[in-house]
Amino acid sequence: MQIEVERQIGENRRELVLNMGPQHPSTHGVLRVVLTLEGETIVATDPIIGYLHRGVEKIGENRRYSQFTPWTDRTDYVAAPLNNLGYILAVEKLCGIAAPERAQYWRVIMAELSRIASHLVWLGTHALDIGALSMSLYCFREREDILDIFERFCGARLTTNMMEIGGFSREIPEGLTDMVEAFLKKFPAHQQEYSDLLTQNPIWIARTRGVGIIEPEAAISYGLTGACLRGSGINYDIRKAQPYLVYDRLDFEVPIGTRGDVYDRYLVRMEEMRQALRIIRQCLDQMPTDGPLMLNESNYVIPPHATVLRTAEDMQRHFVWVIKGFEAPKGEVYMAIEHSKGELGYYIYSDGTNTPYRMRLRTPDFVNLQVLPYMAQGAMLADVVALIGTIDIVLGSVDR
Amino acid sequence: MSQNPAPDAGTPPDAQETTQLPALDTQVAAELAPVIEPATDQTGVQEINPVWVYSGYWGPLDEAQHPAIIGLRAQFGDAIEEVTFFRDEVTVRVRTEQLAEICTFLRDTPDLKYQMVSDLTAVDMLNLRSEPRFDVVVTLYSIPRRWRLRLKAGVREDQPCPTLTTVYAAAGWLERECYDMFGIVFAGHPDLRRMLLAEDWDEGHPLRKDYPMRGYKQYVQPGFAGAAPRIRETPREGA
Amino acid sequence: MGLIEGKFEKNVLTTSVDWLFNWGRRSSLWWLQFGLACCAIEMISASMPRFDLSERFGMLYRATPRQADLMFVAGTVTKKMAPTVRTLYDQMADPKWVISMGSCANVGGPFDTYAVVQGVDQVVPVDVYVPGCPPLPEGLYYGVLELQNKVIKYETIAKQHGVAAADIERDQDRIAARAAITGTDAAIVSSQTGLSSREATTGLRRD
Numbered sequence: 070m071q072i073e074v075e076r077q078i079g080e081n082r083r084e085l086v087l088n089m090g091p092q093h094p095s096t097h098g099v100l101r102v103v104l105t106l107e108g109e110t111i112v113a114t115d116p117i118i119g120y121l122h123r124g125v126e127k128i129g130e131n132r133r134y135s136q137f138t139p140w141t142d143r144t145d146y147v148a149a150p151l152n153n154l155g156y157i158l159a160v161e162k163l164c165g166i167a168a169p170e171r172a173q174y175w176r177v178i179m180a181e182l183s184r185i186a187s188h189l190v191w192l193g194t195h196a197l198d199i200g201a202l203s204m205s206l207y208c209f210r211e212r213e214d215i216l217d218i219f220e221r222f223c224g225a226r227l228t229t230n231m232m233e234i235g236g237f238s239r240e241i242p243e244g245l246t247d248m249v250e251a252f253l254k255k256f257p258a259h260q261q262e263y264s265d266l267l268t269q270n271p272i273w274i275a276r277t278r279g280v281g282i283i284e285p286e287a288a289i290s291y292g293l294t295g296a297c298l299r300g301s302g303i304n305y306d307i308r309k310a311q312p313y314l315v316y317d318r319l320d321f322e323v324p325i326g327t328r329g330d331v332y333d334r335y336l337v338r339m340e341e342m343r344q345a346l347r348i349i350r351q352c353l354d355q356m357p358t359d360g361p362l363m364l365n366e367s368n369y370v371i372p373p374h375a376t377v378l379r380t381a382e383d384m385q386r387h388f389v390w391v392i393k394g395f396e397a398p399k400g401e402v403y404m405a406i407e408h409s410k411g412e413l414g415y416y417i418y419s420d421g422t423n424t425p426y427r428m429r430l431r432t433p434d435f436v437n438l439q440v441l442p443y444m445a446q447g448a449m450l451a452d453v454v455a456l457i458g459t460i461d462i463v464l465g466s467v468d469r
Numbered sequence: 470m471s472q473n474p475a476p477d478a479g480t481p482p483d484a485q486e487t488t489q490l491p492a493l494d495t496q497v498a499a500e501l502a503p504v505i506e507p508a509t510d511q512t513g514v515q516e517i518n519p520v521w522v523y524s525g526y527w528g529p530l531d532e533a534q535h536p537a538i539i540g541l542r543a544q545f546g547d548a549i550e551e552v553t554f555f556r557d558e559v560t561v562r563v564r565t566e567q568l569a570e571i572c573t574f575l576r577d578t579p580d581l582k583y584q585m586v587s588d589l590t591a592v593d594m595l596n597l598r599s600e601p602r603f604d605v606v607v608t609l610y611s612i613p614r615r616w617r618l619r620l621k622a623g624v625r626e627d628q629p630c631p632t633l634t635t636v637y638a639a640a641g642w643l644e645r646e647c648y649d650m651f652g653i654v655f656a657g658h659p660d661l662r663r664m665l666l667a668e669d670w671d672e673g674h675p676l677r678k679d680y681p682m683r684g685y686k687q688y689v690q691p692g693f694a695g696a697a698p699r700i701r702e703t704p705r706e707g708a
Numbered sequence: 709m710g711l712i713e714g715k716f717e718k719n720v721l722t723t724s725v726d727w728l729f730n731w732g733r734r735s736s737l738w739w740l741q742f743g744l745a746c747c748a749i750e751m752i753s754a755s756m757p758r759f760d761l762s763e764r765f766g767m768l769y770r771a772t773p774r775q776a777d778l779m780f781v782a783g784t785v786t787k788k789m790a791p792t793v794r795t796l797y798d799q800m801a802d803p804k805w806v807i808s809m810g811s812c813a814n815v816g817g818p819f820d821t822y823a824v825v826q827g828v829d830q831v832v833p834v835d836v837y838v839p840g841c842p843p844l845p846e847g848l849y850y851g852v853l854e855l856q857n858k859v860i861k862y863e864t865i866a867k868q869h870g871v872a873a874a875d876i877e878r879d880q881d882r883i884a885a886r887a888a889i890t891g892t893d894a895a896i897v898s899s900q901t902g903l904s905s906r907e908a909t910t911g912l913r914r915d
Contacts, residue, residue: 090792091789092773092792092796094741098743098744098745098748099744099789118664119663119664119667119786119788120744120786120789120792121784121786121789122665122666122786122788122823123786123819123821123823123824124675124819124822124823124824126650126676127675127676127682128682128818128819128821131682139818140818142746143818146745146749147749163556205756206756206757209752209753209756209757209758210756210757210758212753213753213756213758216753226750227749228746228841228842287638289584289585289612290584290639291637291638291639292586292587292637292638292639292643303612305585305612310615311524311526400555400556401555401558401560401619402555402556402558403558403587403588403608403617403619405617412587414587414588414608416588416590416606418592420596420597426592426597427592427593429588431587431588435642435646436639436642436643438642439638439639439641439642443638464745465745465746665823666823667788672822675822675823680822681822682820682821683820683821683822684822688825688831689830690790690794690830690831693830693831693832695833696829696830696831697827697830697834699826699827
């Protein structure tokens with residue numbers, strides 16, 4: 070059925086339609102925004118996405134549960150471990166299992182490091198767009214330390230594929246705890262540096278204070294989550310509201326903004342980075358010193374490496390698990406985690422076979438980006454880059 | 470809320486790093502008054518049971534006790550067709566024609582306040598049942614109660630589904646994506662056009678079950694004679 | 709440049725002047741800031757202080773294709789985006805090069821779906837392919853250095869253009885490499901049969 074949509078080209082001759090094309094240094098990827106301007110003031114905005122739509126959900130319907138993790142990395146590629154985590158938790162919920170305690174602590178550590186890495190990319194590119202060019206250099210320099218930790222842990226910097234159903238199948242590499250501790254020692258000073266550069270900077274305040282205000286009722290109605298929602302004053306963080314992993318044992322605070330403008334969202338994300346350090350510190354202190362990293366004796370989980378190479382039974386189990394997969398229970402689950410950008414939800418509808426029947430990724434950027442026309446109404450043209458940056462989008466996650 | 474080491478005394482108080490409790494409009498603040506009961510009650514270290522802990526994040530798993538289901542049955546009677554529970558999740562199958570009214574009821578009832586839509590998607594049930602073909606799945610979240618709820622509405626192939634854009638603004642893009650991927654038309658949507666695929670994409674709706682994963686056509690750049698050949702041309706027609 | 713381009717046959721004088729031009733080109737490649745997906749983040753990391761792709765090689769990123777001579781296609785090219793990629797390539801001025809970064813740009817990557825073009829070489833001619841998903845910044849370095857080796861052989865004022873010229877150049881490189889390894893016999897055999905060694909073994913012909 071064809072839908073005819075009538076779009077009225079402005080009869081007002083003072084309106085100018087400007088195309089911020091898919092290739093633009095400030096659109097964080099391939100986002101296209103069609104702006105209708107009257108002078109410098111924006112009258113209407115039409116974000117056009119889909120330039121990176123790769124059909125990840127369709128791929129999910131054709132892959133076994135253990136095979137699908139790499140595609141989740143590539144949706145939000147600046148915070149890949151968090152994407153993996155959401156998917157693995159959804160599969161574990163579907164199967165009715167949970168990872169052992171030590172694995173859960175390591176998952177939290179990796180998730181929080183990934184959150185810091187994602188916020189560093191956000192800060193670097195957001196500041197770069199607004200004009201503070203050196204911030205991007207500093208932020209990416211810190212990010213290299215986190216990527217070194219990821220590389221040590223799982224072998225890859227960016228697309229990590231590190232979470233597995235039931236825990237971790239390999240032992241934590243030696244020296245990794247020292248690397249994380251070294252990072253915890255080094256990072257607060259650097260973050261203080263960024264904060265000194267920007268937070269009380271009159272230019273930064275002039276460009277971000279009062280820009281892009283989202284009213285709390287609008288924020289809820291638009292389904293915003295993450296810093297966009299918390300910057301407007303609503304206290305909704307899934308780690309506190311519906312805790313998963315070991316977040317209910319950890320003591321951390323959730324920063325809430327007051328005005329809902331770009332500056333408040335900046336403060337919220339900066340504080341989230343500090344709270345993430347606090348969480349990692351508690352995890353390292355509270356973690357049991359020994360204990361299994363992988364759930365044993367479950368047909369949903371890969372058999373342990375040592376016995377696979379030594380016993381025939383486990384070798385056969387391994388073969389079947391890898392080649393044929395396991396048959397998940399019939400049913401549907403929706404598992405949401407607090408991603409760095411908001412609520413990342415995986416909706417898996419299983420029909421009892423070894424592939425999902427429907428794999429839906431509810432990505433936070435996709436829903437958050439919808440608020441751009443609302444924010445840009447009446448704003449100036451120069452504010453558009455600040456608005457796009459403050460929503461914190463990654464186009465792989467928007468388009469999937 | 471978080472406190473940091475205080476900045477220099479000479480700085481204006483507005484520009485401090487700390488973020489204070491929100492000075493919201495009092496009406497909004499009252500409506501969003503947090504938590505009727507906490508989601509979990511943790512003191513000290515506990516043993517983690519390696520079986521998934523059903524944690525009550527969706528409400529009581531009993532039709533007679535769940536306030537949303539009680540309210541819905543009282544208000545809408547037999548528009549509520551079926552209620553299922555799986556793990557800790559609550560799924561309510563509703564009659565499609567009244568989907569918007571049901572969502573309005575859930576959003577506005579002071580006791581329930583499912584004000585936020587988490588997800589709006591569809592499932593093509595072609596391989597599992599014959600009629601109706603699609604299931605539109607709406608996942609709602611209540612901030613005061615910290616509960617989720619899932620609504621399902623069956624939609625036939627040519628039947629339009631009522632839009633939720635009048636109830637939640639988030640439904641705008643979520644419904645556009647549903648239309649793009651499945652072909653479900655949402656009656657009353659202000660701007661229903663393709664979103665993730667090109668606007669003039671004429672090859673169908675990809676997430677339907679009878680749509681091949683590789684698609685129908687290969688991309689050919691017009692006027693480019695030097696396209697590198699592929700050693701093995703995988704067939705695309707109906708692959 | 710238009711006055712002298714393509715007018716002269718290859719001789720010692722033109723090759724020296726060519727070398728000078730190409731040395732200038734490869735030492736100051738200006739790249740178009742065109743990141744599509746995950747590889748873009750690695751491309752950005754490669755130009756950041758730790759790996760420093762820009763400053764060390766004289767490379768500078770430009771936002772507009774009119775001022776760029778190198779295009780990194782970093783990420784997946786979807787069917788919706790492909791016309792834009794072609795437009796950007798057409799807007800770049802000669803001499804221009806394309807580096808295809810990552811598996812998505814090489815062959816479509818892990819996404820063999822309805823919406824993805826299986827390789828950017830279906831859209832623009834590619835000079836260097838950098839494999840990886842995403843390639844490490846060191847891998848991107850290797851690709852850039854290989855491209856610099858290619859740029860230094862670009863013949864500006866002697867007559868050589870196009871895909872056919874690239875094929876001839878590739879064959880010459882292959883013959884030279886074989887001669888260096890095994891002596892001159894292989895070189896004679898290849899030139900006598902008239903087929904390049906790759907075509908001889910696989911039977912694959914390119915028109």
